[in-house]
């Protein structure tokens with residue numbers, strides 16, 4: 001079978017080379033984008049008088065037939081035609097004859113493939129933005145139910161200070177808000193159109209690149225044809241954003257795994273989001289958050305993979321760049337699948353408020369508040385810290401919690417202690433005392449939730 005570029009060659013391509021260099025097995029995912037780009041290109045060529053009206057129409061009709069076939073999965077791809085671009089061109093030739101050969105006028109596969117990738121990522125990014133928002137909605141829904149649910153807040157995974165469960169969940173809400181912002185911001189750069197850059201230097205035909213941009217819904221064209229065909233920043237940026245997002249998803253997943261353990265029993269994931277063990281009948285395993293945590297690995301890998309492919313490439317196009325695709329598809333699909341699972345898993349999880357509360361009742365996470373108590377009675381905070389440290393040590397030795405010590409015991413350490421210390425130490429008081437902006441008091445958390453509701457359309 002002769003190649004579309006066969007003129008210069010005296011021999012058939014080695015079969016192993018054909019297999020090794022072809023990308024059709026994976027870039028057929030770009031079929032829709034490639035046809036969309038070709039339709040805009042041919043319309044622009046027609047409008048510029050580079051192709052006759054007749055030729056333009058013939059090609060357009062042929063492309064529309066291919067579009068229909070693609071929708072019905074009727075296109076047959078062949079590794080002999082290397083990639084999606086040449087497979088489609090071959091199909092067009094089969095469909096409309098030699099006129100199909102005019103489609104590639106003023107265009108190269110180099111600007112073509114870059115255009116396809118921009119189109120793919122533009123659509124995917126929009127989907128990912130709305131899926132991220134669905135996760136935020138689930139967090140918000142749970143947060144609204146749990147403003148007054150108190151659990152230990154941790155630092156170093158040691159009990160630190162009690163917090164509202166809504167406050168803990170809302171921390172993730174804002175992480176996803178920034179992720180959404182990053183995705184939206186990246187659309188600005190994804191909206192640069194490479195089409196019309198040719199192989200690297202532009203084209204001898206009087207094309208109208210702005211018109212092609214308008215037809216494809218891009219904000220602007222790349223001002224430099226060499227940059228246009230060499231740039232894969234927009235993909236590296238997407239992979240970076242996706243990596244940050246997976247890191248957030250992984251941290252949240254890790255908490256879900258910990259919280260649903262026998263040791264914590266703070267939450268229970270819905271049965272429909274867990275699996276069992278083939279040997280231990282009692283098991284209910286949090287496979288979904290575990291896998292979400294693990295999928296982060298491949299997403300990071302794809303980022304490092306692409307950066308490594310690109311780092312030594314001279315301008316302009318190099319075949320190395322074909323390696324940009326699988327990682328990008330894999331990341332986009334992994335992130336999409338992860339967000340799709342995370343939203344319903346969060347909405348359906350049940351929260352064991354009593355266990356959270358009894359954890360707070362059996363720890364020393366109100367110790368800071370006694371230090372603050374002495375400090376607001378004039379004792380320098382550093383000195384107060386030292387005194388309370390001694391009280392905590394004494395309480396641990398007595399096997400008592402801070403609320404269980406008598407006033408006499410407190411007074412042994414400072415005459416400034418009065419009955420009101422017991423109020424100060426109550427978990428609700430401890431939480432509500434942190435009423436500084438962005439703090440965990442119920443009032444601040446409610447304020448935060450109302451800000452969040454304005455951010456996502458409820």
Ligand code: ARG
Nearest residue numbers: 023083109110113317321322
């Ligand atoms: N399949 C190629 C890729 O994905 C398309 C561009 C090929 N261009 C070339 N000059 N060989 O990068």
